[in-house]
Structures are given as C-alpha cells and as structure tokens.
Amino acid sequence: MISVDGSNKAFFERVYEVVAQIPWGRVTTYGAIARYLGAGQSARMVGWAMNHSHKLEIEIPAHRVVNRKGLLTGKYHFGGSFVMSELLNNENIKVDNDQIVNFEDCFWDPAAELPMPKLP
DNA sequence: TGATTGACCAACT
DNA sequence: CAGTTGGCCAATC
Numbered sequence: 001m002i003s004v005d006g007s008n009k010a011f012f013e014r015v016y017e018v019v020a021q022i023p024w025g026r027v028t029t030y031g032a033i034a035r036y037l038g039a040g041q042s043a044r045m046v047g048w049a050m051n052h053s054h055k056l057e058i059e060i061p062a063h064r065v066v067n068r069k070g071l072l073t074g075k076y077h078f079g080g081s082f083v084m085s086e087l088l089n090n091e092n093i094k095v096d097n098d099q100i101v102n103f104e105d106c107f108w109d110p111a112a113e114l115p116m117p118k119l120p
Numbered sequence: 121t122g123a124t125t126g127a128c129c130a131a132c133t
Numbered sequence: 134c135a136g137t138t139g140g141c142c143a144a145t146c
Contacts, residue, residue, distance in 0.1 A: 011142085030128055034141090042141035050127055052144085057121035067128065074127030 011041060012049035018110045019050075022064045025091045026108035027100060029068050036111040050074060063087040070103030 018033050028044040030050075046065075053060040054077070063084045067073045075084040075098055085095045094101040 031130095034128080040141080044126060044140090045128090045142055047127040048125095048143065060125055062127075065127080068130095072127090 015049040016060055019060050022108055026106050027064045027109045031068055032109050046067055054113055067115050070100035071118055072098040
C-alpha cells in the first residue's frame with residue numbers, strides 16, 4: 001500500500017480540496033483543476049465531482065468553478081436560478097449573460113498558485 | 121452486468 | 134471558420 005500525500009484520496013476528494021481553496025474573488029476552470037490533479041484526469045471528472053458535491057454534506061463553492069470560456073455551465077444545477085450569478089457578483093466578479101466578463105482577470109490557476117503535488 | 125451519460129476540452133474535418 | 138467527434142473515468146439506469 002503506497003501512501004502518498006493525499007494521493008490515497010479519491011480524485012473528487014482532491015477536487016473539493018482545490019475548489020475549497022479558491023481565493024475570494026477568483027474563479028477557476030474544470031480543465032485547470034483536472035490538469036492540476038494530473039494529465040490523466042479529464043475535466044468531466046471534475047464536473048462530475050461537482051455534480052455530486054450537492055449530495056454530499058460538504059459545501060463547495062462551485063460557483064467559482066466555470067468552464068473554459070468562463071461560462072456558468074452549472075448554473076442550472078444550483079437550483080436553476082440566478083443564484084450562481086448573484087454569488088459571483090457578490091465576490092466582485094462581473095457576470096454577463098451567465099458568462100464572466102473579466103474572466104481572465106479573476107482566473108485562478110491552481111497549478112500555478114498551489115504547489116504541485118508530488119508525483120512519483 | 122452492459123450500455124449510456126456527464127457542471128468538459130482539444131483536435132480534426 | 135465552424136461543426137463534429139474522440140477521449141477521459143466513474144456513476145447511474
């Protein structure tokens with residue numbers, strides 16, 4: 001049993017860890033998280049983890065996670081309401097037509113900000 | 121137990 | 134330049 005730092009956890013556990021560490025007023029993308037976890041992970045897994053984050057008792061700021069284009073793809077999963085846009089607006093993030101305006105300005109790349117996990 | 125889907129991304133045509 | 138398809142892995146039907 002090889003126990004690497006955090007590598008024992010399921011991939012979605014790490015996804016939640018990364019999403020939970022997104023700074024205030026910053027957003028990230030599914031692909032960025034997937035690449036941070038490893039090139040073998042696909043962005044779909046991140047989205048899938050987010051989808052089940054609602055079932056879990058943990059609270060994940062999924063409103064800070066958007067797709068590559070900065071589009072709020074999962075806004076309907078928040079209850080099909082404007083909640084996601086309001087949450088982002090609450091964090092000084094401008095959202096227009098379910099899309100982040102200054103997306104590149106508040107984009108937060110975990111692979112660049114967080115220390116790279118030790119890959120054997 | 122096999123087939124399908126999924127809050128995506130990138131490449132190819 | 135835009136539309137389509139492939140791929141990744143796990144969960145659900």
